[in-house]
Structures are given as C-alpha cells and as structure tokens.
Amino acid sequence: MTSKGRGETKDEDRVGLDPDHSPPKAGRTGHRPGPRNHRGILHAGRGDPYDGRDLPRIDAGPALWAGVIGNLAFMVSLPFWGKLSDKIGRKPLLMLGLGGSALMQLPMSWLFRGEVWQLVVSMSVLLVLMGAMLSIMPATYAELFPTGICTMGVAVPYSVCVARFGGTAPYLNAWPTGSFGGWTFAIYATLLFAVSVACIFGIRESRGKVLSSAVLA
Template sequence: MTTTAGVPADVQVHKSHLRTLVGTGIGNAVEWYDWAIYATFSPFIASALFSKADPTSAFLATLAIFAVGFVARPFGGFVFGWIGDRIGRKTSMTFAVGLAALGSLIIGVAPTFEAVGAFASVLLLVARLIQGLAHGGELPSSQTYLSEMAPKEHRGFWATLIYTSGTVGILAGTMLGAILSNVLSTADMNAWGWRVPFLIGGAMGLYALFMRARMKETAAFEAESPKEKHEPMWPQIYQHRKQALQVIGLTVGLTVTYYIWGVVTPSYAASVLKMDRGEALWASVIANVLFIAALPFWGKLSDRIGRRPVMIMSAAGAALFHFPMTWLLKDSPWQLAVTMSVMLFFIAGSAAIVPAVYAELFPTKIRTVGVGVPYSICVAVFGGTAPYLQAWLGSIGQGNLFNVYAVVLLAISIAFVFTIPETKGKDLTH
C-alpha cells in the first residue's frame, strides 16, 4: 500500500474526505443559519429597526427586506461562480463564508430605529444584500466542490451534506430562538436578545473561514487546462442556456415549498395563527430532525435507481400533500410538527440530490457559474418573494391562491425532470 510519511494511503484518503465534509458542512451550516435566524427573529427585528407606529407595516417591511436579500443572489452566483471556475472552488467558498459573517455581524450591532431613525433600516438592507451576495455564491460553490470531491458511485449520498449541514444551521438558529424565548422576557428579547444569534453567526463564520482556508482544490478543477480556465464566460453561459433553464425549472417548486414549510412556517404559526412562539419553534425542531434523517435515504436511493425517479417522487408527494397539510395546520404545536414533517419528508427527496444533479448537468469549466446564476435567479424570484407573497395574500383573505401557486410550481418541476438525462454515476472530470 502506498504511503506518505509513514501514513497509509487509505488513512490519507479518509482524512482528506473528512476535511472536505467538515469544511464544506461548517461553512454551509453558517450560511443557512444566518439566513434562517432572520426569518425566525423577524418580529423582533421589525420592532427594533423599524418604526413602532404601525407594527403590521414594520413586519411586512422586514419580510420585504428578506426578499431584497435574494436580489443580490444572482450577482453572488455570477461573481463567486466566476471565481470558482477561474480561480478555484476552494477560493470561492472561502470568500463567500467570510462575506456572510460580515453581514451577520452588521445586523448584530445595528443601532435601533429610535436611536438613528431610518438609518437603522438602511443598515439592515445593506447587511441583507451582503448576505444575499454571499449566499448566492456559497451554494453553487459548495455544491460543485462537494460533487467533484465525491466518489461518483456515491455522489447522490454525498450531495445530501448540503441540506444536512444547512438544516443543522437552521436547527441551531431555531433552538437558540426557542431557548431565548423561554429564558428571556419579551422586553429583553426586544431590547437585546434578538441580537445574540447574529453575533454568534458572525463568530461561527470566522471559524468556518479558517477551516475552508485549509481545504484542498478539487482534482476536476486542477485537471482543467489554463486555456479552458480563461475562456470567455458569457459565451459559455449562452452555450449552456438549456441546462441553465433546466436548473431553474427543477428548482422552482423546491425553493418555494422548502422556504415555506422548512423556514417560514414557525414564524407564520406564531404571528398569524397565534401559536406560542416557543412551542412553534420546538415543533419545527422535531420536523427538521426528521428532515435530516430522510436526506440520506433519498440520496442513497438516487445512487441505486437514478436521479430522475427520486425527483419525480419528491415533487409529486409534496404537491399531493400540500393542501391536506395546509388544512391540518391550525393553532396546535403537534399540528405544526406533523404538517412540517410530512412536507419536509417529500421535499427531502429533491433537496438531497439536486447538488449532484446540477453539477452533473454542466462541464467542469462552467460548472460553478452555470449552476450559480440560474439557481440564484430562481431562488431570488420565487423563493425570496414566497414569505411576503404568502403573508400579503393571507392579509387580504386570499391565502388559498398561494397554495395553488405552490402546487403549480411543483408540477412545473416535475415536467422539467423529463427534460434532463439520467446522470447517476457520471464522471465529472470530463
């Protein structure tokens, strides 16, 4: 067995894989944590950084800035995608997590509306744009990196790390929210408690930055010739416009259903359905733990039967159960736990493997930006507006229109699955 410095080759491979999984997972968890705590603590942000004269308008404005953060994603997808395809996947991932930490720290120390007026709201907007730019680059960079580092026979299983680590980040933010809600008074939460998660997020981001700086580049990227790495970007994007459209089509149903059922529903249950906030957050924790458990099941299944069957089962199941679960959800924590768990089980089918599917659609020289730009546009247009659209339609008594909208988007995703080739086991070095 080949050894280096007396270390067996299989041990070296194991350590390399472990470093890849830990470095990718921690950074991705931080990004998702930052994104989720904004939704979780949006009522407190609205109270602190907007005028208290009209609480409903302040809450809607906070959700609007949540959507504005998505506007920066396509730019992040292009900028960090360009870095990933020209300089390296590792460099792109490292810069992205550093920028995310900066955005979180800005929110954590932002002055209140009472102290500086509208400047507080402007500073929140700037921080969300920074986070949007970072998150727009994080997902395509980490997805591409992980897919290229994974053994091709197990790429579907490895791909589950993206949503597993991301959900761990969401869980960390959710549990912290539940703990703070139980420990601190409402006055303390409004005064300073809501800042704690953002300051912790900034600190974790700095640690992830250190971890990613120690990772190595993928073999697929290093195998590319200097000429290929410096080919003009836009002609390459145009040449692969079909694949870009497929990324949008495959993503549109997933992004709306995931952000509603996986991220925003606990806050919706507390704000609109008047459920106890702490109980709502704990119900969300239960559902997200089950979501994490479902991810490897779907990932392994895709490595056996293929990507397309799993994506069809996932979207069809989510579409079939969306209305029944919406009708079941009233004002009880157990209803919230059950409805979120059922929906997240089916959503997990697509979430588990889309990082692998996206990477398998593009050649190495355009893989990061080819995924990043269309994915970010789709998430910005559909995912970013979903919470606001749901809240607005609900406020005018047309909540059912949003449910129809979500199911239609899932049907569109199913249709797009039939347009892609089966890519299970594809060699990504070519």
Template sequence: MAVESAVMATPRSRTRQLLATSAGNLVEWYDWLAYAYLTTYFADQVFPQSGDRLVPLLSAFAVFAVGFVMRPVGGLVIGAISDRFGRRTAMTLTITLMGVGQLSMAVLPTYAQVGLLSPLLLILIRLIQGFSVGGEFAVSSVFLVESAPPGRRGLFSSFSYFSSNLGQLLAAGVAALLSNTLSQSDMASWGWRLPFALGAVACLIGLWVRYGTDETYVHAEAIREGRTRRPGLFDFLRHHPRESLLIVGITVGATVSFYTWSIYLPTYAEITVGADPGQALIASTIALAFFTVIQPLGGLLSDRVGRKPLLIAFGVGFTLLTVPMLNLLQNSFWSLLLIMCVAMVLLTGYTSVCSAVMVELFPAHVRTTGIGFPYAATVAMFGGTAPYLATALADSGRGAWFGWYATALILVSTVVYIRMRETRDTPLS
C-alpha cells in the same frame, strides 16, 4: 478523464474533502441566518426610532431581503472564479467574505453613535454576505460532488443541505440560548453581538479547514499556464442554454417548498390558524433536525435507484399535497409537527440530490457558473419572496391562494423532472 479517478486518491482524503466542505457550508449558513434570528434585538439599535415599534423591525427585514439581490451576482462572479482559478480559491473567498461580514456585525456602531452611517453600514454588510452566500451553494456543491468516489455522488451531494441545516439549527440554538440567559435589556444593548462574534471565529476555523483540501478542478493549472482557454463569464449560457434553463426548472418549485416548509411555516401557522409561536418554533426545530438526519439516506437511495425517482416523488407529492397539508394545519403542536415531518420527507427527494443533479449537467469548465447564476437568481426571485407573498396574501384575506401558487410552481418543476434525463451514471469530465 473522470474527476473520480484523476483527483481523489484515498478514502481518507475523500473524508477530509467532505468534512471540510460541510464545515465551511455550516458556518456560511449559520452566519446568513443568525441575522434573521437576532433582528428583533438589534433593529432598534441601528434604525432611527419612530412612534411605531414595527418600523425599525420592518427596516431590518428589508435589509435582510437586500441580501437576496446580491445572490445572483455572487453566483455568477464566484462561479467564474471557481471555473477559472479552482474550487479551493472560490471557497476560500466565500468564507473569508462571510467572516468579514460577521466581524463587521459584531462591531457595528449604533445609530445613536454614528447616525445614518449605521444603517448604511448594515446594508453594505448584508450585500457582502448575500454575495458570498450566492456563490457558496454552487462552489461547495461542485466541490462535494467532484470529491465523491464512484457510485457515491448522491451521498456526497446530500451533505450540502445536511450541513446548511446544521448551520440553521446552530444559529437558532445560539440565539435561543442567549435570549433565555441574558436579560432583554442586555440582549438589546450588547448580547446580540455575541453570535456574530462567534460566527467570525467559526469562519476562521472553516477557512483553516478548507485550506487543507485538495483541488478537484484539473483545468485550473492549465488555465493559469495558458495551455487552455479561460472560460468566458457567460459561456455556460452561450454553449449550454438548455442545461441553464433546466437549473431554473429544477429549482423554481423546490425553492418555494423549501422556504415555505423549513423556514416560514411557524409564522404561517401563527397567522392563519393562530398557532402558539413558541410551540410552532419547537415543532419547526424538531422537524428541521429530522430533515437534517435523513439527508444522507436520500443521497444513498439516489445512488441505488437514480436521481429522477426521488425528484419525481418530491414533485408529485407536493403537487398533490401542498394545499391539503396547508389546509390541515391546526392550532396543535402534534398536528403541526406531523405535517412538517411529512413535508420534510417529501422535500428530501429534492434537497438530497439537487447538488449531484446540477453538477452532472455541466462540463467542468463552466460547471460552477452554470449552476451558480441560474440557481441563485431563481432562489432570489421565488424562494426569497415566498414568505413575503404568503404574509401579504394572508393579510389581505386571500391566504389560501398561496398554496395554489406554490402548487403551480411545483407542477412546473415536476414536468421538468419527468422529461429530463437520468444523470446518475453520467461521467464527470
């Protein structure tokens, strides 16, 4: 029985499903990225002072990286909860955990108040947030695509990155507003806590919105009543090893491209061509807004022509253009903006359809774990390390090597896109 006909009854209920999932996803990614934007303000408050001002900052960024370690764990555990107890249960858990993390950040005691307990608490908070975000992509992607009407799975899929991009823009906007409104001393002492408090309130709202959604997983009740077997934790790997490996292949080049072009490029331009940090950040924000707006267009196009053409266009485009575009970077606002917008168009070939493609690969009872663990592990291994690798190579005088590294990974994904089957017309079990 197809999910499209079994679960969703009316256009109004489908719209609520879409809005509820997108709102929750937005809040999740706002919370995840607010840490990165506010690190410079709270690092001195949490980590012991030293003679080098960079030491607390580096320590705070190291804790940011720790969150990536928990993402595969979150993808596996929360995916299992989704496949056993339902998508709503798993989405309620992710947003609750993120709300706890945000509230904890808002009231985190400083090193001056509690000593070593302060950075230890920060690490614990970041582990919780990484665990939550690791499960969020898979369960929200599955819920979105299962909620879609026939012929609109690509469109619904595109709202995964649409909402996460909005969360990133909101986090950057709130941080920029406060940093330009409050004094430097106020931001360092208490102002950095306000965005986290706002995030905690937003999580409550997102929790309420998600609570009113309809369950899309028709097997959840049968599993609870013992009428069907509960899926094992690694059933996705045992029975669907090819599909699990496909998730890795689909993701490996794309995650490096995403973190390079949508998050790290302003810093890369500053390091390699001496771009003005303020101008680079403005260009990045405009490009990210453009990237957000075109997501639904990519999803709609995939519903007409299929997923493979968009994935192949993304893969071939970045395989041929990654190194040339990085080499064309100049200390110019318009040059940077143009290159970033071209990259955003190419990247949309992946981001607007990846949720639909991944969901269409697996049967319902292992769908979330089948996506969650391999996806999160690949992102942690290749996406999360991309900014650090690029910085290290640039610092050693081998900055050009990063472009070739990214190209090699994208080429691997491109081969996967060409060889994989088209999934657009695959019925969801």
C-alpha cells in the same frame, strides 16, 4: 401590550398575532394590507389571516420546537434519500420529492388548526418530502454541465431562481393571503411544484454516467 398575569404568555408571543398592531375592533374586518404577519409560521386559512380572533395561534415556544422536530426529521431523511438516488437515479427521486410536495401542500395546510402536533406533522411531512429533492440537488446540478462550465452553469441560474422565488416568497405569502385568503399561497406553492415536476422531464439521467464526457442535454 400587557400580559394576563405572572408567568402567563403575552399576546405578542403567540404565533399568528401581529405584535405591532392591536386586535381589530368590533364591526371591522380586521384586514390590514401589506406583509405584516411576519412572525406567523403556518396558518389554517380560516377567516381573515390578520384578524387575531380567527387565525389559529400557537405559543412561540412550542412553535419553535415544532420547527426543530420537523428539521430533525428532514436531516435524518437526507442520507436515506441520497442512498435511494444511487439505486434508482436522480430523476425518479426528484419527481417523487417534487410531486409528493405538490400533492401534500394543500392537505398539510388544511391539517393545521392551531394544535402543536398538527404543526409538527405538517412540517415534518413536507420537509421529509423536500429532502428527497434537496439531498441530491448539489450532485444533480453539477452533473448537468460539462466540467469546464460547471461552476458558471450552476451558479447563475441557481442565484437567479433563489432571488426570484425565494426572495419574494415572504411577500407573496403575506399579500395574497391577506387579500384573497389563507389557501392562496398553498395553491401558489403547489403550482410551482407542478411546474418543477414538468421541468424534470427535460433533464437527462446522470446516475452512473462519466462526468468528464458529459455534454449539455
């Protein structure tokens, strides 16, 4: 691959363009099966995601800073979510974070059309909403089990879920997106958020409870 000139950005440095494969030739769909778009951060869902002509692209540098800004917003929100949880309880905050993420997943995916500010906004909104859940997750998990089995009760289901869903997320992002379109993974994530909201109804509220006397719900 070649750069266009001294000081200009190389094609492989642009997010969304596969650096290991040349752009599709005229008359071809550009579809390449398999999880190849490993450097993409977020796409708009327009056209074939493996076709560099249709996929919105952002230079790697600005994309990195968009992620930095989004994560800074996420970190700043954590203590505020934690303080709110102490006032209103764990379950309401979990429902707020998970439900808000479910509602905003598709709009934020639609928002991104290749501009840096769009990526900053979409990442920041979703990360702040996820902060509502992640800020209290350790405390919530620990409060679900009696002290004697707390470590085992948290470790086993957490590890299984992380391996099952987190471990397969990159592939599930690449494969359905390449086969069915850019909205597929956003819909998949929305459904998982909705299932999580339903599961929250089955746990007990632990705010203000004496943990030594806790029993399994």
